[in-house]
Amino acid sequence: MRHVYGWLLLTPAALLLVGFTHFPAAATLFDSLFSTGTVVRPSRFVALGNYAALADDPIFWQVLGNNLWFALGTIPTSMAIAMLMAIWVNDRLPARALVRMAYFTPTVLPMIAVANLWLFFYTPQIGLLDQLNAWLLGAPSHNWLGDPATVLACTMVMVVWKEAGFFMIFYLAALQSLPPELEEAAKMEGSSRWYFFRRVTFPLLMPTTLFVLVNATINSFKLVDHLFILTKGGPDNASSLLLYYIYQVAFSFFDTAYASTLTVILLLLLAGLALVQFQLVERRVHYR
Amino acid sequence: MSPATRRAPSLETAAAWLLALLWLSPLLYAFWAAFHPVEYATRFDPLAPLTLANFAKAWTYAPFPRHFLNTVMLVTMILAAQLVLCTLAGYAFARFEFAGRDIAFGLVLVQLLIMPEVLIVENYRIMSRLGLVDTLLGIGLPYMASAFGIFLLRQTFKTVPRELEDAARVEGCGFLGVLWRVYVPLARPTYLAYGLVSVSYHWNNFLWPLIVTNSVNTRPLTVGLAIFGAPESGVDWGVISAGTLMAVAPLLVAFLLFQRQFMQSFMQAGIK
Amino acid sequence: MRPLFALLAAALLAATAPARADTELTFYYPIAVGGPLTKVIDGYARDFEKENPGIKINPIYAGNYDDARIKALAALKAGQPAQISVLYSIDLYELIEQDVIVPWDDVASTAEEKAWLKAFYPSLMMNGIYKGKVYGIPFQRSTIVLYWNKDAFKQAGLNPEQPPANWKEMAQMAGKLVQKDAGGNVTRWGVMVPSTGYPYWMFQAFARQNGHDLMNKDGNRTNYGNPDVIAALQYWRDLGAKHKVMPEGTVEWGTLRQQFTEGKTAMMWHTTGNLTAVKNSAKFPFGVAMLPASKQRGSPTGGGNFYMFKKTTPEERKAALTFVKWMTTPERAADWSMATGYVAVRPEAYDTAALKAYAKDFPQAVVARDQFKYATAELATFQTGRVRKLLDDAIQAALTGQKTPAAALKAAQGEADRLLKPYR
Numbered sequence: 016m017r018h019v020y021g022w023l024l025l026t027p028a029a030l031l032l033v034g035f036t037h038f039p040a041a042a043t044l045f046d047s048l049f050s051t052g053t054v055v056r057p058s059r060f061v062a063l064g065n066y067a068a069l070a071d072d073p074i075f076w077q078v079l080g081n082n083l084w085f086a087l088g089t090i091p092t093s094m095a096i097a098m099l100m101a102i103w104v105n106d107r108l109p110a111r112a113l114v115r116m117a118y119f120t121p122t123v124l125p126m127i128a129v130a131n132l133w134l135f136f137y138t139p140q141i142g143l144l145d146q147l148n149a150w151l152l153g154a155p156s157h158n159w160l161g162d163p164a165t166v167l168a169c170t171m172v173m174v175v176w177k178e179a180g181f182f183m184i185f186y187l188a189a190l191q192s193l194p195p196e197l198e199e200a201a202k203m204e205g206s207s208r209w210y211f212f213r214r215v216t217f218p219l220l221m222p223t224t225l226f227v228l229v230n231a232t233i234n235s236f237k238l239v240d241h242l243f244i245l246t247k248g249g250p251d252n253a254s255s256l257l258l259y260y261i262y263q264v265a266f267s268f269f270d271t272a273y274a275s276t277l278t279v280i281l282l283l284l285l286a287g288l289a290l291v292q293f294q295l296v297e298r299r300v301h302y303r
Numbered sequence: 304m305s306p307a308t309r310r311a312p313s314l315e316t317a318a319a320w321l322l323a324l325l326w327l328s329p330l331l332y333a334f335w336a337a338f339h340p341v342e343y344a345t346r347f348d349p350l351a352p353l354t355l356a357n358f359a360k361a362w363t364y365a366p367f368p369r370h371f372l373n374t375v376m377l378v379t380m381i382l383a384a385q386l387v388l389c390t391l392a393g394y395a396f397a398r399f400e401f402a403g404r405d406i407a408f409g410l411v412l413v414q415l416l417i418m419p420e421v422l423i424v425e426n427y428r429i430m431s432r433l434g435l436v437d438t439l440l441g442i443g444l445p446y447m448a449s450a451f452g453i454f455l456l457r458q459t460f461k462t463v464p465r466e467l468e469d470a471a472r473v474e475g476c477g478f479l480g481v482l483w484r485v486y487v488p489l490a491r492p493t494y495l496a497y498g499l500v501s502v503s504y505h506w507n508n509f510l511w512p513l514i515v516t517n518s519v520n521t522r523p524l525t526v527g528l529a530i531f532g533a534p535e536s537g538v539d540w541g542v543i544s545a546g547t548l549m550a551v552a553p554l555l556v557a558f559l560l561f562q563r564q565f566m567q568s569f570m571q572a573g574i575k
Numbered sequence: 576m577r578p579l580f581a582l583l584a585a586a587l588l589a590a591t592a593p594a595r596a597d598t599e600l601t602f603y604y605p606i607a608v609g610g611p612l613t614k615v616i617d618g619y620a621r622d623f624e625k626e627n628p629g630i631k632i633n634p635i636y637a638g639n640y641d642d643a644r645i646k647a648l649a650a651l652k653a654g655q656p657a658q659i660s661v662l663y664s665i666d667l668y669e670l671i672e673q674d675v676i677v678p679w680d681d682v683a684s685t686a687e688e689k690a691w692l693k694a695f696y697p698s699l700m701m702n703g704i705y706k707g708k709v710y711g712i713p714f715q716r717s718t719i720v721l722y723w724n725k726d727a728f729k730q731a732g733l734n735p736e737q738p739p740a741n742w743k744e745m746a747q748m749a750g751k752l753v754q755k756d757a758g759g760n761v762t763r764w765g766v767m768v769p770s771t772g773y774p775y776w777m778f779q780a781f782a783r784q785n786g787h788d789l790m791n792k793d794g795n796r797t798n799y800g801n802p803d804v805i806a807a808l809q810y811w812r813d814l815g816a817k818h819k820v821m822p823e824g825t826v827e828w829g830t831l832r833q834q835f836t837e838g839k840t841a842m843m844w845h846t847t848g849n850l851t852a853v854k855n856s857a858k859f860p861f862g863v864a865m866l867p868a869s870k871q872r873g874s875p876t877g878g879g880n881f882y883m884f885k886k887t888t889p890e891e892r893k894a895a896l897t898f899v900k901w902m903t904t905p906e907r908a909a910d911w912s913m914a915t916g917y918v919a920v921r922p923e924a925y926d927t928a929a930l931k932a933y934a935k936d937f938p939q940a941v942v943a944r945d946q947f948k949y950a951t952a953e954l955a956t957f958q959t960g961r962v963r964k965l966l967d968d969a970i971q972a973a974l975t976g977q978k979t980p981a982a983a984l985k986a987a988q989g990e991a992d993r994l995l996k997p998y999r
Contacts, residue, residue: 017399017400017401018399018400018401018402019401020395020399020401020478021395021399021400021401021404022395022401024391024392024394024395024399024478025391025392025395025396025407027387027388027391027392027448028388028389028391028392028411028448028453029392029407029411029448030448031388031444031445031447031448032410032411032414032448032450034429034444035419035422035426035429035444035445035448036413036414036417036419036422036445037410037413038425038429039422039425039426039429040417040422040425042425042428043422043424043425046424046425056997074968096322100319100322103315103318103319103322104319106315108316108319109316110320112562113323114319114320114323115562115566116559116562117323117324117326117327118322118323118326119558119562119565119566120326120327120330120555120558121326121329122503122569123503123507123551123554123555123558123565124330124507124551124554124555125506125507125508125509125524125525125528125550125551126507126509127507127509127525127528127529128525128528128547128550128551129329131528131543131544131547132329132330132332132333132544132547133329134829134830135332135336135344135345135540135544135830136329136332138827138830138833138834139822139834140762140834140837140839141345141830141833141834141837141839142345143328143332143345146345149760153758153760154760155758155759155760155761156760156761156822158822158823158824158825158826160825160827161770161771161822161823161824161825161826161827161975162823162824162825162975163824163975163977176326176329180326181569184566184569184570185570187566187570188570188571233415233416233418236421237418237420237421239510240509240510243509243513243529244529246771247771247772249771249825249967249968249971250770250771250824250825250971250972250974250975251968251969251971251972251975251977252968253975258420258421258510261423261424262423262510262514263960263964265423265424265427266514266645267641267645267960267964268958268960268961268964269669269960270961271424271428274424275424275425278421278422278424278425281421282417282421285416285417285421286416289416341856342858345837431649431652434654436649436650437646437649437650437655517635517637517642517645517646517649517650518635518637518646519636530638530639530642539833539856540833
């Protein structure tokens with residue numbers, strides 16, 4: 016009887032999950048084996064043809080590379096800043112509530128809105144960044160978003176800004192659950208703040224770090240909202256990311272089959288990451 | 304906070320403040336640009352005259368009331384559906400032994416990884432087959448069965464002592480009665496936490512709503528803002544800033560008022 | 576699950592389906608909702624309904640051109656009503672390939688209606704004709720012009736009434752217009768040509784000026800690798816890299832107007848669609864001129880055309896023709912041009928009293944018209960999204976110094992050939 020009830024309770028959610036996660040994921044794989052049909056040229060089976068095209072597509076390789084750099088650039092930085100923030104606001108800082116609020120605020124703002132503001136930051140000459148640059152350093156104006164050497168970094172800075180406060184919350188929660196005696200003991204032994212952080216706090220935060228890492232990694236592959244406002248992926252795809260390219264291929268080139276092929280790669284990437292991370296988590300748990 | 308936490312050295316205090324200022328600066332700049340005439344948008348003159356004209360313009364340029372209404376309806380609809388669906392599923396996973404439970408749970412967790420954003424191409428196709436393109440339901444459906452919510456509630460329900468359930472059972476409650484009388488009230492903090500996280504997520508969500516909507520009647524704030532503020536529209540910075548502030552205001556104000564609650568919610572949702 | 580959703584969907588549709596007594600035309604229009612232009616369009620729609628009882632116009636504002644195309648196509652696929660639309664003139668091939676539009680010739684039956692099809696500037700029709708049939712009626716059309724800051728010209732010792740006439744002059748004058756601070760940092764650039772958003776469009780002007788169009792009439796061949804085309808890109812690149820009169824890298828389309836009105840660049844190339852906005856925010860006298868020449872003058876046209884969708888009843892087609900004819904009478908074309916800065920699409924519009932009076936006070940408004948004789952179609956081919964992006968990427972790669980103009984354009988040409996081969 017409990018079998019039946021269990022499934023009955025689960026059914027509504029399961030239907031939606033299957034309908035909008037598992038079925039489309041499978042359909043993506045299926046569609047990637049066909050060509051895109053138009054009225055004039057109906058869709059036909061092409062086996063791995065789309066994958067061959069993908070291997071030959073320089074833009075695909077570029078956005079994939081960009082995405083990896085984007086992940087590498089944003090994840091460790093935002094996590095380090097988040098940890099630092101958490102430690103600061105966990106201390107008895109003057110105006111702590113205000114500081115904590117400042118750190119967290121970007122989290123509740125929509126990326127689209129935020130990107131509008133950052134666009135003004137990065138505009139050459141009249142933008143805030145260039146004005147500050149000229150005023151403080153007397154440095155010449157730089158074409159931040161128009162230079163392939165800086166554009167990806169510019170979007171990364173913004174994303175770090177957006178995400179650090181969110182990750183801080185998790186670290187803060189973890190810090191607050193650490194026993195205060197630890198720190199008292201350390202104080203009595205006269206160990207330095209840095210030593211205490213390195214030998215005590217940091218290792219104890221490890222599970223949180225892993226949790227945040229999982230979140231941050233997934234985010235770095237699905238966060239593309241800012242591109243719609245800031246760069247549209249340019250110049251010459253220098254700031255484009257995999258999901259944004261999928262969007263372009265599907266909704267601007269109408270090549271849904273190729274978009275499905277790209278999506279399969281994204282799914283594989285995510286699955287691979289999940290496997291690696293589960294392994295990591297397992298090992299950590301064993302050694303502890 | 305424990306009294307044992309020590310006071311940060313003053314250098315670090317200064318650094319923490321500086322970082323806070325840095326973190327707030329985009330928002331502060333938005334306020335500057337929004338409340339000053341456009342010729343001061345890039346010039347920081349403390350004597351610059353204040354104006355509300357940018358807000359008035361932004362308000363007439365885009366149908367903000369409609370976008371607000373859409374967002375509120377969308378967020379409410381998604382949250383209501385999530386609460387019901389995730390409660391039932393979480394309860395099933397926490398308290399029922401049924402064939403294939405562990406496999407089913409594993410399949411649910413897949414969605415933590417493959418969020419609906421990733422499947423825009425296929426989901427769009429499904430929505431057009433269902434005739435749900437450009438409907439609020441179309442925006443909301445993929446998110447209603449939330450793996451995150453199911454997981455969170457399952458963990459919470461598991462901590463409820465069996466004895467409470469048995470007591471309710473003795474009083475003649477059925478499965479759903481027990482769920483309603485015992486589990487749901489005890490999980491209130493989790494619901495609050497999940498609710499806040501869900502509301503802020505969907506208030507800010509952009510990519511999927513952009514794809515699946517095509518009229519004012521369904522577009523949420525983020526999509527409206529993107530179209531209104533897109534650089535090629537050539538709208539002034541001041542007006543864009545004003546529009547941006549209007550779009551974020553409800554959530555921002557709520558956040559400022561219930562700061563503690565917000566952060567605690569995000570924390571709780573994260574720890575579980 | 577399907578039946579449940581089908582049921583839900585049916586319920587939703589039933590609730591929203593309008594009662595149809597009149598011929599109702601759903602009209603997709605590519606502007607951001609609520610923008611100042613929606614008021615103009617709404618006003619036209621109301622006036623039209625008053626004069627033509629029995630026809631109802633239901634405008635749907637769908638965002639930018641890309642949005643509007645995606646949305647209109649999606650609506651058609653989903654079986655929602657859509658009879659006419661203003662869409663990008665260059666979406667022509669895409670719409671033909673999707674088999675969703677019909678030529679206006681099929682509906683125009685009387686001699687007067689047939690004459691109407693020929694009433695527009697020929698350069699505006701280039702993007703609307705395929706295999707001899709008119710698919711696109713020009714409406715919201717623009718072209719590129721040169722804006723210059725007369726104060727800056729005076730400061731630099733140049734004649735403020737004399738814009739550059741050719742490439743050489745533009746580079747030279749721009750050189751004089753560059754202003755630097757004591758530290759040698761540029762505070763005002765000589766000229767800026769935007770290279771985000773629509774780089775291919777700006778580049779078409781350069782290429783045309785250097786003697787070439789970038790695609791053929793059938794939309795199945797591009798001309799990216801031509802030596803003169805490469806030379807055109809080289810000139811654009813040199814403005815930044817060699818002459819140092821334009822910032823290196825790409826110039827953002829969206830913020831350029833602000834940079835011009837803030838005096839950060841003395842000249843800019845931009846769409847005529849910006850004219851009214853510049854007029855409202857520039858605090859210095861400014862001029863508008865035809866783009867400079869190399870071998871000849873030239874600029875692409877741009878903007879939106881009226882299309883009629885295939886899934887329409889004969890009554891709807893008749894009504895659509897009536898509406899579009901009404902929207903493009905000389906008087907309305909003149910009114911639209913004054914309200915927006917877009918060009919008036921037919922010569923008679925410039926002879927109306929209203930536009931004549933307007934041009935007297937604001938001569939900048941007719942520059943675009945004068946440029947029409949040198950104008951060319953906007954880049955449009957089959958697979959247009961991809962073929963265009965190839966060019967966009969090549970331009971940006973060259974402007975940012977990632978590739979030489981020759982290498983970038985030749986690679987793009989190779990790719991374009993591959994994409995277009997099936998259409999030859």
